Amino acid sequence: MYVRLFSRLLPALAVAAGLAVAPTHAGEPAPDARAALERFVDGLETFSADFTQTVRDETGYVLQESDGVMHLGLPNRLYWEVTDPFPQTIVSDGADLWTFDPDLAQATVRPLGDAFDATPIAAITQADRLDEHFRMDVWPVDDASAMRLVLIPRNQQADFTHLELDLTPDSDLTRMAFRDIxxxxxxIRFHATERNAGVDESRFTFDPPSGTDIYRP
Structure with a gap:
């Protein structure tokens, strides 16, 4: 299912193996963490970054490590490219979601639809609906380098149980992590981040290379 694939890749976006950090409290998130997210989103039009993604199974065993680049255009446009070790590209133009596997010369396209609301990236792209989509809490970060906002989806159909966003004191997004159902x-750890850097609009469209098999489930 594409929501599952999309949510694994985004993190917008893991809980580290054996993580046993309790929430600071069960009520409203600390004002600083919520404010940091609001500052990050305020005026945000595009967000670009290189990323390193680590996927672990339920025991903490590393299943895959990969590197790539992403460009996000609010509200629902995305370019997500895994460059190593297994190339893959995901593109959303706001209406359709394309997943392209160059090694297999295969592409899958599906309407984005309301399913986008159940993905981690909705936390960033639809900040005005944050309280509608999520319950919020704060967890401590060991080195105190960031504030960790924890979002628990209200949507029972969401493919993840909770989402972590690490924001620095100056409101840069450095990490997105989640555990799926x-x-x-x-x-996913972001680096070389750029805010409102003027991403080429062509990034958010996908033109299948000649010879690509296209599937429309």
Whole structure:
């Protein structure tokens, strides 16, 4: 299912193996963490970054490590390219979601639809609906380098149980992590981040290369 694939890749976005950090409290998130997310989203039009993604199973065993680049255009446009070790490209133009596997010369396209609301990236792209989509809490970060906002989806159909966003004191997004409903853990660390850097609009369209097999489930 594409929502599962999309949510694994985004993190917008794992809980580290054996993580046993309790929430600071069960009520409203600390004002600083919520404010940091609001500052990050305020005025945000595009967000670009290189990323490193680590996927672990429910025991913490590393299943895959990969590197790539992403460009996000609000509200629902995305370019997500895994460059190593297994190339894959995901593109959303706001209406359709394309997943392209160059090694297999195969592409799958599906309407984005309301399913986007159940993905981690909705936390960033639809900040005005944050309280509608999520319950919020705060967890401590060991080195105190960031504030960790924890979002628990209200949507019972969401493919993840909770989402972590690490924001620095100056409101830069450095990490997105989540655990899916099967216990698989995904952690994405962003670096070389750029805010409102003027991403080429062509990034958010996908033109299948000649010879590509296209599937429309």
């Amino acid at each position: 099967f216990g698989q853990q995904t952690e």
